[in-house]
Amino acid sequence: MKNRAAYFGVFTALALIFSYVEMLIPIQFGVPGIKLGLANLLIVIMLYKCGPKEALLLSVVRIVLSGFIFGNMFSIIYSLAGGILSLAVMAFLKGRGSFSVMGVSIAGGVCHNIGQLAVAMAVVETYRVGYYLPVLLIAGMLTGMLIGIVSNEVLKRIRNINLY
Known part of the structure; x- marks a missing residue:
């Protein structure tokens, strides 16, 4: 039980650090709200290593904490909506077993x-x-692909490590 709390703490800290680093990256895509989603790397890894309940908890904790630290109540609301829908779709697709890590991540980015x-x-x-939708779908696909590639590589390297 102690290991679970320690791993969860490490994942939460890393997700917050990734959220902060993402804030520092001066990339402007021309459309408000488009970000790389670096913290989602930890969500995807948690989904695959521990399961959807743990990934949901990590996602909500990360969104709320980073919202209070780096954002505001609106950023929390927007992020929770995106994060919960994204995780629900990723958990469903992962459960089907016919999607790769990258496919699951792309669907998560789009959702x-x-x-x-x-x-x-x-x-x-x-x-x-809604006129933002086409641009947001493309951005979600691209960032989801990037997060999926990195997640897949990390998962290969930690496949023998049991987090929970």
Whole structure:
């Protein structure tokens, strides 16, 4: 039981560090809200090594903590919407067993952006922000692919390590 708490603490700390590093990266994609999603690397690894419940807990803890530290209440709401939808889809696809780590991650990246866009539409009470959808889908695919490639490589290297 002690190892579980220690591993979870390490994963949470790494996710927060990745969130902070991502804030420091001065990459502007021309569309508000597009980020690399570096912290999602830890979510994907947790999903594959420990399961969906642990990945959900890590995702929520990371989003809330990083929102309070680096953002605001709106960033927490947007991130929770994207994170929960993303994780639900990733857990479903992983459970099917017919998707690679990269495929699962790409679906997660796309769904994260869809979840955030849905909240944005509700907040501004218009569907006009939906014109961002094509750009967000492409961005989700590209960032999901990058996170999927790195996650797959990390998972290969830690396959003999039991986290839980």
